[in-house]
Amino acid sequence: MPNREAHEAAMRRALAIAEQGPADDPNPRVGCVILDAEGRPVAEGWHRGSGTPHAEVEALGRLSPEQRDRIGELTAVVTLEPCNHTGRTGPCAVALAETGIGAVVYALDDPGEVSGGGADALRAAGVAVTGGVLAEEARELIAPWLARQDHLTDPSPGRTRDAASEAEKSASLQARRPHVTVKWAQTLDGRAAAADGSSQWITGVDARGDVHRRRAEADAILVGTGTLLADDPALTARAETGGLLVPAEQQPVPVVLGRRPIPSGARILEHPALAARGLAEPIRLTGDDLAADLAELHERGIRRLFVEGGPAVASSLIAAGLVDEVLIYLAPALLGGPRLALGDIGVADMSGIRRLRILHLAQLGADLLVKAALEPAAVPPAPAAPGASATPTTPTTAEKEH
Numbered sequence: 001m002p003n004r005e006a007h008e009a010a011m012r013r014a015l016a017i018a019e020q021g022p023a024d025d026p027n028p029r030v031g032c033v034i035l036d037a038e039g040r041p042v043a044e045g046w047h048r049g050s051g052t053p054h055a056e057v058e059a060l061g062r063l064s065p066e067q068r069d070r071i072g073e074l075t076a077v078v079t080l081e082p083c084n085h086t087g088r089t090g091p092c093a094v095a096l097a098e099t100g101i102g103a104v105v106y107a108l109d110d111p112g113e114v115s116g117g118g119a120d121a122l123r124a125a126g127v128a129v130t131g132g133v134l135a136e137e138a139r140e141l142i143a144p145w146l147a148r149q150d151h152l153t154d155p156s157p158g159r160t161r162d163a164a165s166e167a168e169k170s171a172s173l174q175a176r177r178p179h180v181t182v183k184w185a186q187t188l189d190g191r192a193a194a195a196d197g198s199s200q201w202i203t204g205v206d207a208r209g210d211v212h213r214r215r216a217e218a219d220a221i222l223v224g225t226g227t228l229l230a231d232d233p234a235l236t237a238r239a240e241t242g243g244l245l246v247p248a249e250q251q252p253v254p255v256v257l258g259r260r261p262i263p264s265g266a267r268i269l270e271h272p273a274l275a276a277r278g279l280a281e282p283i284r285l286t287g288d289d290l291a292a293d294l295a296e297l298h299e300r301g302i303r304r305l306f307v308e309g310g311p312a313v314a315s316s317l318i319a320a321g322l323v324d325e326v327l328i329y330l331a332p333a334l335l336g337g338p339r340l341a342l343g344d345i346g347v348a349d350m351s352g353i354r355r356l357r358i359l360h361l362a363q364l365g366a367d368l369l370v371k372a373a374l375e376p377a378a379v380p381p382a383p384a385a386p387g388a389s390a391t392p393t394t395p396t397t398a399e400k401e402h
């Protein structure tokens with residue numbers, strides 16, 4: 001049978017192909033790779049969205065007749081515990097067990113109260129089952145989906161909601177919030193602008209195109225009044241068609257944090273998501289209590305929030321422990337000077353250093369993208385004052401990817 005190394009290699013492949021599934025589907029993204037007795041991949045599949053076959057069924061359907069004859073020697077490697085309920089398609093645990101497959105390896109327990117329990121069903125049918133292989137990576141893959149469910153972001157990463165105690169669940173009810181991604185662009189020396197405030201453009205067209213694609217995947221896009229007043233961003237998601245940037249079909253609703261008024265001619269007031277949702281202006285939040293602000297967004301049905309700055313807002317959210325992942329676009333350039341991409345994030349000394357876990361690295365033209373998850377703070381961060389000196393040297397003009 002394949003060893004742990006082969007399981008992990010197959011799981012990495014399963015996680016990669018799962019990403020081809022739709023980002024905002026009612027179902028989570030799932031990938032499956034089937035290995036033969038020597039640990040070689042012989043079939044694979046991913047879930048293409050609600051109502052279509054699940055990843056395991058896709059992969060099983062791609063087995064050759066010869067492989068089916070030796071199904072007892074095969075191992076299905078799946079990013080999510082095979083489901084155990086009949087929805088628009090049948091239970092995957094049953095489909096796998098009925099084929100007579102020898103083993104199932106999965107990453108993350110199915111958190112669904114209805115769909116969970118597939119591992120037990122498989123074991124009961126005599127299948128060798130191993131869970132927890134690259135579980136953290138699988139959790140990251142479906143984090144936006146988890147956040148969209150009618151519950152909170154998992155209070156203790158790595159644990160399923162079913163495993164959370166009732167006390168944790170109830171304590172976390174106030175913490176219900178969207179999945180939060182904070183994005184910024186910077187030079188390799190951590191600057192968001194030149195000393196004089198000029199910055200267009202730090203990153204190139206490929207990086208900016210990537211930002212637009214990610215905007216379109218979010219339910220809402222947030223900026224502070226500092227960025228609003230300095231940059232007058234449009235905050236629309238745009239896609240390239242025939243060399244032209246046109247508005248994408250999916251538009252995140254704009255959100256502005258801070259008390260200063262939005263100028264009457266601001267481009268954000270023309271955002272297409274406002275008319276589509278019958279809003280006269282962007283959603284306004286004061287920023288006095290960031291957790292309460294995010295809870296309000298969740299209340300409004302926002303499950304994926306894309307934060308585009310500026311440095312003061314990004315720093316406050318990180319300091320408050322309200323950020324799930326960061327997207328840092330790194331330009332191969334140096335600017336020096338005082339205009340930093342982040343300011344005070346509540347770290348007083350090395351014991352408070354905020355570690356990141358790299359989720360994805362990519363080269364976009366000349367630039368690099370680092371996507372990373374924030375590890376929980378080792379020491380509780382010092383709360384940052386609302387709108388306070390989160391950036392010791394706030395840029396006046398910086399990367400205007402708006």
Ligand SMILES: NC(=O)c1ccc[n+]([C@@H]2O[C@H](COP(=O)([O-])OP(=O)(O)OC[C@H]3O[C@@H](n4cnc5c(N)ncnc54)[C@H](OP(=O)(O)O)[C@@H]3O)[C@@H](O)[C@H]2O)c1
Nearest residue numbers: 185224226227258259260287309310312313387396397398
């Ligand atoms: N490189 C990049 O990727 C990038 C991205 C975006 C922006 N920028 C640049 O960054 C500059 C603007 O950034 P900024 O740091 O000055 O402003 P900002 O982060 O956009 O907004 C800060 C303002 O938000 C409000 N606020 C409310 N609650 C807050 C809280 N808890 N924490 C922080 N702010 C809160 C306050 O405004 P009120 O006084 O109105 O309450 C505060 O002054 C611009 O020059 C822009 O070009 C760079």
